[in-house]
Amino acid sequence: MTGVHAGGTTGRRPEARRRSRAWRVGTPVVVLLSGALLAVSAPNSEGSDLRPGRYTDLAGLVEGEAADYRKVEESYQDLSDEVDRLSAGVGDKRVREARRRIATLRDPAGMTPRSGPGLQITLSDAPDELFDEAVERNRDLEPDDRISLNRFVVHQQDIQAVVNALWTGGASAVTIAGQRVISTTGIRGKGPVVQLQGQPFPQPYVIEAVGDPGALYAAVDADPIVQGYRKDADNPLIRMGWELDFEQRVEAPAYDGVVDLQYARPLR
Known part of the structure; x- marks a missing residue:
């Protein structure tokens, strides 16, 4: 044994x-x-994700994740419709009062469509050939002289800076890729795409806002993060994608996705 x-x-x-x-x-x-x-790999990546999507099938990735999100959204909508049908027949005074409050808050919460004059801003990654040239140049330079490869891609903070500037300028509604932005909207970078409310979108990122075009432009122009992005857009070695257009009519659809509220609880 x-x-x-x-x-x-x-x-x-x-x-x-x-x-x-x-x-x-x-x-x-x-x-x-x-x-x-x-x-x-560390010197080339500089400690961050450099959009592996430049070399992979973005269309397949986005479509697969978007299909999963649509299934969840359809299920949520079916359940919401069922709740509305059941609550509509309830004669309780408190239920009726709650429904009146909901109706009052629907518009400021982004649950009703908005339209009017505004701005359209488009952000996109730098051209692939400039990214590749920067990689080659960095090999012959000292670390302090190298250009950061992170400057060649649109990050979630770039999108957030534009959206926040539009709110500061008095926007009554904002959309990203045609999706209405509300108070619970999360903008999160994930590999080669940006996730908006759980749904992935590839670049270019089209951001639209309804509001006074002059006030919106002034707020965007004054934002320090947006200013840094625009410097990279004007830099011939980087040429980040930046387009700003004044629009006579911007359509912002009502938000119809999942309202997911998450909050912290104090420890006891």
């Missing part, structure tokens, strides 16, 4: 000793190789 006994351990079989030596030798080798790969 082999194993652990009260008086100590018995001898191991030869094959068990060979497997043990293989693990002792193989594990450090694997760890060292993994560290080497990380060391090689």
Whole structure:
């Protein structure tokens, strides 16, 4: 019998000793190789995701995730319609009062469509050839002289800065890629796409706002983050995509997605 006994351990079989030596030798080798790969990739990535989507099938990725989101949204809409049907027949005074309050808040919450004059702003990544040229130039430069590759892609903070500036300028409604932006809207970068309310959208990112065009433009023009982005748009070595157009009529559809409220609770 082999194993652990009260008086100590018995001898191991030869094959068990060979497997043990293989693990002792193989594990450090694997760890060292993994560290080497990380060391090689770190200087090029600069510690961030450099949009692997430049080299992958964006259309397939976006369509797959969008299809999953549409299924969830359809299920939510069916349940909401059922709740409305059931509550419409309730004669309770408190239910009627709640429904009146809901009707009053629908417009400021973004649940009704808006239209009117406004702005259209389009953000897009730098051209691929300029990105590739920057990678080549960086190889011959000292670290302090290299241009950051993060400056060649649109980040979620760029989109957020434009949207916040439009709100500051008095926008009554804002859309991204035709999707209405409300107070619970989350803008999150995820690999080669930006997720808006859980649904992925690839660049270019079209942002529209309903409001006084002059006031909207002044707010966007004064925003420091947007100013930094526009400098990269004017830089011939980067040429980030930036287009701003005054529109006589902007259509902002009502928000019809899932209203997902998340909040923290104090520890007790």
